[in-house]
Each structure stands twice: as structure tokens, then as C-alpha cells.
Amino acid sequence: MILSLKAIQEETEVSEVLERDWWPAAESDQILGIDVPLHVRIKVAKVDDKFLLEGKVTGGVLLRCDRCLDSFHWDLASRFHLSLLSPKPGNEPMEVELLDDDMEVEFVQGEAIDLDRMIMGQIYLSLPMKSLCKEGCLGLCPACGVNLNVKRCECAPQNINPAFEKLKNLKP
Ligand SMILES: [Zn+2]
Ligand SMILES: [Zn+2]
DSSP: OEEESTTOSSEEEEEEEEOGGGSOTTSOSSEEEEEEEEEEEEEEEEETTEEEEEEEEEEEEEEEOTTTOOEEEEEEEEEEEEEEEOOOTTOSSOOOEESOTTSOOTTEETTEEEHHHHHHHHHHHHSOSSOOSSTTOOOBOTTTOOBTTTOOOOOOOSOOOHHHHHHHHHOO
């Protein structure tokens, strides 16, 4: 969805529900998709030469566990505030400047905002540092690849130092 800033006189509010098919397949390795439809509410206010955006995204996403690579549900609740500096009249090309340095600007297109891109960016920003399906996830066996949360395997303990492993192989 594209939100044109030109049309905004004082304040506008966008609210929408993003269903599972909103998330592009194969968009990322970390986020596998939408688990519970996302409720999005974004308020945009024009104050002098700035646009102030206040938004909220809630719902659930499917993440991939860093250890066992299984997918798991993660509750998403993200709030964000952004300020955009509107273009000065007579300046060509018209461009919206972002006040926050650390924000990515890819969702600003001329005098419009690509809301989908912006929401996706916010979802990425709100993700946990480490995606784990549960605390103490056992991960995959490095030898046979079995998911150790689900199954046990007969592989030797995996704490063998690779240097010793080499020595062992040298023996006749
Ligand atoms: Zn896991
Ligand atoms: Zn194994």
C-alpha cells in the first residue's frame, strides 16, 4: 500500500489487517511467514514541515530457530515513531528527508511512503537477537543432522576436539 504524503492536510490514520499471504514467500530465512494476521495502525500527522508517523503492529510471525531450524510462533508487538521532513517547495526533485539517521529510507518514494516496506522494516527491527524455539533448544546433531529435540541419535559425543580427531587418524 502506498500512502501519498501530498494528500495529507493535518492528520490521517491507516489501519489494516495483513493476512498470511501478505508476507512474500522466500523473503527471508529468518521470518518464514505470518502466523497470526497482523493488525497495523499508523497515524500520520503533518506538523509544519514535518510528517510525524506513529505506528503499531501486532500479531504473530513464524521464525526459524537458529539452532534446530524448526519454525516456531513468535508474538509480534512493535511500536514505532518516525519523523519525515517534507520537501521544500520549488526544490527539484521532490524528496522526503528522514530525520532519524539510523532508519532505512527505502520505503520513502518521492512524496509517498510504501507502507508495506515500512512495516516489513519495523518487523525486522523488532525481532529478537537470537531466534530460539525454546530456551534450551538442543539443536541439530552436528554429525547426523537429527533434530535432538525430537529424537536421539547414536552418534558419539560431539565434544571431540578436531585437533585430537586428526591425531587419532594418524595412528597406523
Ligand atoms: Zn530450536
Ligand atoms: Zn547424530
